[in-house]
Amino acid sequence: VVPDPAIFFLSDYGNADEFVGVVHAVLHRMAPSIPAIDLSHQVDPFDVSGGAAMLARAVPFLGHGVVLAVVDPGVGSGRRPIAVRTGGDGPYWLVGPDNGLLIEAAHVLGGPATAFVLDRQRLTPQWSPSGSGPTFDGRDIFAPAVAHLVTGGEPAAIGTEIPTETLVRLDADSPSSRPVPGPEAGTAMAPVTWIDRYGNVQLDLLPSVLDEMGVGANDRVRVTLGSGPDHVLFRRVRAFSDLEAGEFGIVVDANGRVALVLDQASAASRLVGTDVGVTVSLVPVDESTHER
Amino acid sequence: VVPDPAIFFLSDYGNADEFVGVVHAVLHRMAPSIPAIDLSHQVDPFDVSGGAAMLARAVPFLGHGVVLAVVDPGVGSGRRPIAVRTGGDGPYWLVGPDNGLLIEAAHVLGGPATAFVLDRQRLTPQWSPSGSGPTFDGRDIFAPAVAHLVTGGEPAAIGTEIPTETLVRLDADSPSSRPVPGPEAGTAMAPVTWIDRYGNVQLDLLPSVLDEMGVGANDRVRVTLGSGPDHVLFRRVRAFSDLEAGEFGIVVDANGRVALVLDQASAASRLVGTDVGVTVSLVPVDESTHER
Amino acid sequence: VVPDPAIFFLSDYGNADEFVGVVHAVLHRMAPSIPAIDLSHQVDPFDVSGGAAMLARAVPFLGHGVVLAVVDPGVGSGRRPIAVRTGGDGPYWLVGPDNGLLIEAAHVLGGPATAFVLDRQRLTPQWSPSGSGPTFDGRDIFAPAVAHLVTGGEPAAIGTEIPTETLVRLDADSPSSRPVPGPEAGTAMAPVTWIDRYGNVQLDLLPSVLDEMGVGANDRVRVTLGSGPDHVLFRRVRAFSDLEAGEFGIVVDANGRVALVLDQASAASRLVGTDVGVTVSLVPVDESTHER
Numbered sequence: 001v002v003p004d005p006a007i008f009f010l011s012d013y014g015n016a017d018e019f020v021g022v023v024h025a026v027l028h029r030m031a032p033s034i035p036a037i038d039l040s041h042q043v044d045p046f047d048v049s050g051g052a053a054m055l056a057r058a059v060p061f062l063g064h065g066v067v068l069a070v071v072d073p074g075v076g077s078g079r080r081p082i083a084v085r086t087g088g089d090g091p092y093w094l095v096g097p098d099n100g101l102l103i104e105a106a107h108v109l110g111g112p113a114t115a116f117v118l119d120r121q122r123l124t125p126q127w128s129p130s131g132s133g134p135t136f137d138g139r140d141i142f143a144p145a146v147a148h149l150v151t152g153g154e155p156a157a158i159g160t161e162i163p164t165e166t167l168v169r170l171d172a173d174s175p176s177s178r179p180v181p182g183p184e185a186g187t188a189m190a191p192v193t194w195i196d197r198y199g200n201v202q203l204d205l206l207p208s209v210l211d212e213m214g215v216g217a218n219d220r221v222r223v224t225l226g227s228g229p230d231h232v233l234f235r236r237v238r239a240f241s242d243l244e245a246g247e248f249g250i251v252v253d254a255n256g257r258v259a260l261v262l263d264q265a266s267a268a269s270r271l272v273g274t275d276v277g278v279t280v281s282l283v284p285v286d287e288s289t290h291e292r
Numbered sequence: 293v294v295p296d297p298a299i300f301f302l303s304d305y306g307n308a309d310e311f312v313g314v315v316h317a318v319l320h321r322m323a324p325s326i327p328a329i330d331l332s333h334q335v336d337p338f339d340v341s342g343g344a345a346m347l348a349r350a351v352p353f354l355g356h357g358v359v360l361a362v363v364d365p366g367v368g369s370g371r372r373p374i375a376v377r378t379g380g381d382g383p384y385w386l387v388g389p390d391n392g393l394l395i396e397a398a399h400v401l402g403g404p405a406t407a408f409v410l411d412r413q414r415l416t417p418q419w420s421p422s423g424s425g426p427t428f429d430g431r432d433i434f435a436p437a438v439a440h441l442v443t444g445g446e447p448a449a450i451g452t453e454i455p456t457e458t459l460v461r462l463d464a465d466s467p468s469s470r471p472v473p474g475p476e477a478g479t480a481m482a483p484v485t486w487i488d489r490y491g492n493v494q495l496d497l498l499p500s501v502l503d504e505m506g507v508g509a510n511d512r513v514r515v516t517l518g519s520g521p522d523h524v525l526f527r528r529v530r531a532f533s534d535l536e537a538g539e540f541g542i543v544v545d546a547n548g549r550v551a552l553v554l555d556q557a558s559a560a561s562r563l564v565g566t567d568v569g570v571t572v573s574l575v576p577v578d579e580s581t582h583e584r
Numbered sequence: 585v586v587p588d589p590a591i592f593f594l595s596d597y598g599n600a601d602e603f604v605g606v607v608h609a610v611l612h613r614m615a616p617s618i619p620a621i622d623l624s625h626q627v628d629p630f631d632v633s634g635g636a637a638m639l640a641r642a643v644p645f646l647g648h649g650v651v652l653a654v655v656d657p658g659v660g661s662g663r664r665p666i667a668v669r670t671g672g673d674g675p676y677w678l679v680g681p682d683n684g685l686l687i688e689a690a691h692v693l694g695g696p697a698t699a700f701v702l703d704r705q706r707l708t709p710q711w712s713p714s715g716s717g718p719t720f721d722g723r724d725i726f727a728p729a730v731a732h733l734v735t736g737g738e739p740a741a742i743g744t745e746i747p748t749e750t751l752v753r754l755d756a757d758s759p760s761s762r763p764v765p766g767p768e769a770g771t772a773m774a775p776v777t778w779i780d781r782y783g784n785v786q787l788d789l790l791p792s793v794l795d796e797m798g799v800g801a802n803d804r805v806r807v808t809l810g811s812g813p814d815h816v817l818f819r820r821v822r823a824f825s826d827l828e829a830g831e832f833g834i835v836v837d838a839n840g841r842v843a844l845v846l847d848q849a850s851a852a853s854r855l856v857g858t859d860v861g862v863t864v865s866l867v868p869v870d871e872s873t874h875e876r
Binding site: 003004008015035037038040041042057058062063196198238239241251252254255263264 | 597598599600601602603604605606608609610612613616617629630657658659660661662711712713717718719720723724
């Protein structure tokens with residue numbers, strides 16, 4: 001049996017204005033039986049790479065359905081509105097601007113299979129104000145496209161296929177573009193990808209890299225942020241509660257990445273200079289010496 | 293076929309307390325099959341005119357259903373709880389306090405056809421605490437009324453008809469009360485009606501006024517805020533992306549109104565003294581001179 | 585007829601990250617036909633007693649369904665994941681960590697009837713990353729348990745019964761633990777339990793205590809915060825609108841508790857030192873004297 005689909009909605013619209021509610025209303029008008037689930041609308045305004053990272057973190061857990069993602073500094077420009085088809089058990093269409101927002105999530109879901117550029121004229125509902133400029137594509141193009149696709153409509157009815165190789169990717173030096181870190185003279189380098197509400201600092205680093213460096217449970221690591229000379233000692237633990245009060249820890253987080261944490265406190269606010277994109281270096285401590 | 297109705301919920305309740313969730317729970321108890329869509333709950337506390345403007349902007353896009361709107365500084369006073377019937381394809385009932393919050397949206401929807409004052413005794417559910425004061429009418433009166441009306445209940449069963457002429461309107465000098473601006477010695481005057489999350493500054497001004505003043509694409513306009521002597525030059529463009537970095541622009545926004553903008557930055561934070569209600573004057577620049 | 589159940593979701597996850605959306609997606613995957621209603625996700629991080637107080641305030645109004653509550657500083661520690669069965673017409677299961685978050689609400693609902701400790705292995709879905717630590721139990725344990733219970737699953741299939749006497753309660757000196765205030769030499773003492781968005785200050789005090797002290801409508805009360813020597817005069821009124829501008833008032837709030845308020849303004853911001861947990865003393869004013 002095919003599971004019930006849902007719509008998964010992420011944006012930088014915020015919750016103070018009516019943008020999110022109006023898009024939900026359009027989705028309900030055009031696909032009334034499909035639930036629409038908000039991921040978050042508090043991506044920083046115009047922060048495409050932050051939105052892309054959030055979407056990539058979320059998609060493995062969402063299940064069957066269609067993603068509507070709008071962080072769109074180029075709205076009204078030549079940037080293409082797109083729908084990207086993916087395989088696997090998760091969301092099978094990703095809809096939004098062709099600015100790199102969708103592509104990382106598409107790769108998490110097995111890669112883009114096909115892609116379509118959406119046709120503004122065929123999508124804009126009759127109730128959209130004809131005189132207004134193209135400033136609210138979430139309402140006028142993307143939500144109608146999502147409603148069409150989630151109810152089984154053909155993509156060719158609302159757009160034109162384009163080669164997936166032409167999809168815009170985020171710059172290589174953008175924080176979320178996942179440079180592969182590796183042990184180099186015993187050091188792992190990785191950028192900060194996310195600081196969450198609790199102040200946990202996620203790195204673009206898989207725990208297997210720590211394993212290869214010989215950093216196991218309870219082993220300590222010297223962590224340096226950016227180019228600063230100072231380092232802080234962290235202990236690798238299984239859970240927050242394994243830490244003493246005020247002790248810095250390294251855990252594997254809920255996305256399977258390495259994160260720098262404190263127990264019941266914000267690691268980010270204690271680590272001066274921490275920010276998304278800053279590079280962190282980690283060096284195992286030789287426990288046979290008495291370094292502190 | 294009649295489309296599936298929804299409930300559209302706007303308030304100044306915020307999202308930090310449980311108010312919004314409790315009202316949703318009451319709606320679900322009393323109208324379990326009807327989806328309830330949040331427009332926004334971050335209207336400034338007690339800001340009736342801000343809520344009224346938001347509701348008026350949103351209603352053209354909502355479709356079939358019932359509006360629940362609560363910005364209610366007079367809760368517990370003599371102000372009447374009301375339901376207003378409107379025509380057309382959009383929401384057909386607006387429910388909330390009779391303090392001007394609903395009336396502008398009703399006019400956008402074709403005007404109030406009939407109105408009822410709601411009967412507290414007949415509406416308050418048995419689970420509401422009998423000893424408490426009338427401080428949470430959203431939970432105790434408005435949500436039950438919305439559930440009754442959206443499921444096809446007769447308005448006469450929960451209230452008494454009143455003449456629509458008696459409905460409270462916002463003061464004439466309130467910012468959202470839409471004074472009609474017009475070209476006067478070549479100048480358009482219009483109040484700021486909204487500053488959105490991105491810092492775009494919406495004016496209560498239709499683009500046709502600019503057209504009549506001879507301001508076309510790429511033409512420049514001198515904009516003065518309030519009574520200040522200084523002005524700023526703006527260029528009329530079709531989309532944000534037509535602007536250079538840091539260049540002020542005039543666009544037609546997603547509600548069909550004139551807005552003062554920057555590309556990927558906040559115009560409001562760059563224009564000293566901008567606030568909702570401040571009057572803006574716009575004077576076309578004679579492009580045959582070399583004014584800058 | 586049994587009413588349609590819903591899921592009621594409260595947490596300290598905030599709305600800036602994707603946590604809430606991911607949990608909703610898991611609930612939809614596992615219980616697609618059950619609506620999930622957000623109470624609030626802006627409980628202060630790790631504030632178990634604040635979350636417990638919010639949940640206890642909300643449950644009388646929610647109706648049939650299952651509560652999912654996550655404020656969980658001890659995630660990954662030995663604290664037990666639990667499901668608590670309650671009687672009555674409201675929510676009949678409360679699911680979350682065994683840290684006191686659920687117990688006050690359970691008592692509001694008639695007390696815990698049975699309780700189960702949840703089995704992590706049987707609950708964690710196959711899509712959860714096997715390598716990650718136990719840092720997101722809302723997604724990996726609690727949401728699956730809620731989906732199981734709200735769709736009629738047997739609790740014994742996902743956990744083991746435990747005596748309700750073993751459930752963790754909040755400390756006696758925690759602000760939400762409801763010490764019974766009473767008239768003592770004509771004085772009522774009560775802690776502040778909540779400051780809401782509007783700045784209303786709720787006390788853990790029933791209006792019957794004021795009645796017993798002889799404080800009726802329009803009577804005045806001297807209110808002292810904490811151990812300070814200063815007091816402020818309040819007038820007992822029925823509704824905010826009975827107050828003059830700037831006059832402090834005492835009302836019975838929407839939860840049937842005594843609250844300190846101003847009309848259309850924040851009482852909390854005007855009362856220096858007000859905070860959750862601070863003790864407030866109230867002394868009736870002898871109206872035969874001319875105290876001011």
